[in-house]
Amino acid sequence: ELKVEQNPLFLSMQEGKNYTIYCNYSTTSDRLYWYRQDPGKSLESLFVLLSNGAVKQEGRLMASLDTKARLSTLHITAAVHDLSATYFCAGELSGGGADGLTFGKGTHLIIQP
């Protein structure tokens, strides 16, 4: 059984600050996905991390994957209000993703002016 644990589950931060969301997973299928969800909306794909050491960046968000530690991080640089959302990491139960994703509980991020 795959377990995906995120922390923190809730984060309130000020604009301009940096912070990191952590995602630990238990499967040996080392592919990790990050999604963003705005309140009442659907999920938007942010990053797909496919191998050890993978690092991807988009604007103020950077995601990385350490398969040895079974840890992925989502780093926020110089946060802005528009990044307020809930962020989910998700892992695959098996290679190829045929049998779906297992999601963490999500990190509810509020960025205050």
Add this chain to the structure above:
Amino acid sequence: NAGVTQTPKFRILKIGQSMTLQCTQDMNHNYMYWYRQDPGMGLKLIYYSVGAGITDKGEVPNGYNVSRSTTEDFPLRLELAAPSQTSVYFCASTPGVTYQPQHFGDGTRLSIL
């Protein structure tokens, strides 16, 4: 390009009623999924399909049924609705070949009273 389309967007059911949540995608994706999201939680996999005529249970299949007669459509059937099935239901799809992220529909918000 519509992507993944879910209908209806909102629905209120009485206990014991049945209904079908519709999901269709126009991206010719092989893999399709149904998830449910309870308040403040991550998504949990209900059923998935890797192609027409092939379906399988996910983590929380009890009380639901699915069918996949075409590549495009993946309806979810609730039989004998119960209050515990009050949730937001998301349909998703992915090509299933090259570890592409799942594309999500806008969700169906279902209340059972």
